[in-house]
Amino acid sequence: MDFLTILSLAIALSMDAFSVSICKGLTTKKFSLKTALLCGIWFGGFQALMPVIGYFLGVQFESFITSIDHWIAFGLLFLIGANMIREAFSEENDKNSSNNDVKTMFLLAVATSIDALAVGVTFAFLQVGIWGAILIIGVTTFIFSFVGVAIGNFFGSKYSKPASIVGGVILILIGTKILLEHLNVLYLFFVYN
16 A cells, blocks of 8 residues: 555544544633644544554454444444533533543544554555554544644634534534444435435
8 A cells, every 4th residue: 555545544534533623622712732732642543553453453353343333433422422512501611621531532532543443454454564554644633633623623712602512413423424334324325215
């Protein structure tokens, strides 16, 4: 696999993390370099880690991984999105306190990188040099996540409560999209209509 192919794959893999980073930026009162770096490190780190795990699991667990990855991503994104919406309607206004806790960041990082696990399995089949590939994937996701926080904050600082609601809805929609794509529901819908 050449550099441009791996870079294209890295950009595609980073889109969920980019969207979630925008949601994180929407829920911060003012731009925080710390939040942007945390998102970049968490999401970039997990996007790099998951292909390594998939690569070393190889063909033995491919069918198991691909049979449940979409359910895990959907469940995590749905729960986190629903929690964001709930917090928007609560009386508590200190959004930054729970926004970057380890548990939330871990769940978001896993949910946005679960597809990268299957990509790692593919890398094993194609005998791709895993270390160069994960470096490209991790750095690309880091950059997209960092920029996503900045973009989200630009809009979120002006519209705090509606932005939290929109961010939660977006997370739920991303999870639903992942689930429907893997279940081929959209394909069946368009084939039979």
